[in-house]
Amino acid sequence: MTSTVSASGLSLHYGGTRALDEVSLRLTPGVTGLIGPNGAGKTTLLRVLATAVPPQRGEFTVLGHDPGSLRGRQEVRRRLGYLPQTPGFHPDFTAFEFVDYVAILKELNQRSARHGEVRRVLDEVGLGEVRGRKIKKLSGGMRQRVALAAALVGDPGFLVLDEPTVGLDPEQRMRFRELIAQAGEGRTVLLSTHQTEDVAMLCHRVLVMAGGRIHFDGTPAELAAQAAGRVWSSAERAPHAKAGWRTGTGTFRNVGDPPPGAELLEPTLEDGYLLTLDGYGMAVTA
Ligand SMILES: Nc1ncnc2c1ncn2[C@@H]1O[C@H](COP(=O)(O)OP(=O)(O)OP(=O)(O)O)[C@@H](O)[C@H]1O
Numbered sequence: 001m002t003s004t005v006s007a008s009g010l011s012l013h014y015g016g017t018r019a020l021d022e023v024s025l026r027l028t029p030g031v032t033g034l035i036g037p038n039g040a041g042k043t044t045l046l047r048v049l050a051t052a053v054p055p056q057r058g059e060f061t062v063l064g065h066d067p068g069s070l071r072g073r074q075e076v077r078r079r080l081g082y083l084p085q086t087p088g089f090h091p092d093f094t095a096f097e098f099v100d101y102v103a104i105l106k107e108l109n110q111r112s113a114r115h116g117e118v119r120r121v122l123d124e125v126g127l128g129e130v131r132g133r134k135i136k137k138l139s140g141g142m143r144q145r146v147a148l149a150a151a152l153v154g155d156p157g158f159l160v161l162d163e164p165t166v167g168l169d170p171e172q173r174m175r176f177r178e179l180i181a182q183a184g185e186g187r188t189v190l191l192s193t194h195q196t197e198d199v200a201m202l203c204h205r206v207l208v209m210a211g212g213r214i215h216f217d218g219t220p221a222e223l224a225a226q227a228a229g230r231v232w233s234s235a236e237r238a239p240h241a242k243a244g245w246r247t248g249t250g251t252f253r254n255v256g257d258p259p260p261g262a263e264l265l266e267p268t269l270e271d272g273y274l275l276t277l278d279g280y281g282m283a284v285t286a
Pocket residue numbers: 014017018019036037038039040041042043044045
């Protein structure tokens with residue numbers, strides 16, 4: 001399959017901090033999850049791919065265009081949707097006005113066609129009915145949907161979503177999950193999140209990032225399989241487990257190196273994530 005995004009050797013340092021350290025990747029249509037601890041470099045990678053900040057080293061293309069040149073950057077921006085970690089809403093704008101403003105920035109110059117597109121994306125995220133309402137009057141979940149609608153303006157081939165479900169209640173998160181899955185049909189979505197559940201349920205592929213580098217690239221099932229044979233149940237807390245807690249049934253669920261004869265449990269994506277990071281000396285041990 002041809003790649004929508006192809007990056008090689010992307011690096012970006014802030015003083016002595018290696019926010020991005022020689023990152024190479026290829027992204028194809030579908031939803032790819034990006035997970036990693038705080039400060040791993042996820043937002044920096046997303047900002048670079050969204051052309052908000054240039055890398056200090058390395059190169060990449062989006063849908064065949066190289067953002068290294070001004071012309072290439074314009075072509076990429078026309079084909080890109082970006083939902084940043086903190087969308088800069090003007091609270092007195094209505095949902096329609098905000099998305100229309102973003103559509104103007106995306107150079108949809110013809111007014112009636114642009115307004116049609118704004119209505120289309122607001123309908124797509126289920127906000128058609130409240131498009132005239134001020135953003136400050138909308139719930140957190142609705143605001144995130146306005147931000148998603150803004151990212152979807154112009155039907156971009158590459159969609160970058162930075163922690164879009166943070167702070168949402170479970171119902172809103174499920175609703176948002178549906179929208180992301182829908183957005184990932186036929187287009188390439190890169191989703192940064194701390195919600196491993198979102199990755200398990202949505203993504204065809206997952207990248208684990210820490211210390212500015214990608215340490216795992218595979219399917220969610222392959223990430224879970226990293227913990228095969230390393231999750232077990234016990235009556236008491238296992239002293240050498242990397243993580244362990246008493247579950248609702250009263251037994252302990254442990255992750256790490258089980259003793260001989262331990263009762264092994266099915267690993268989850270989160271277990272695989274923890275052990276992947278631990279392999280690089282980056283996980284917090286219990
Ligand atoms: N503008 C900046 N100036 C200085 N350091 C920065 C800047 N932006 C990011 N960093 C540093 O770069 C590293 C990567 O940060 P980044 O925000 O990309 O991580 P993240 O994985 O998105 O974290 P989180 O999950 O907390 O959002 C961190 O050490 C951070 O402190």
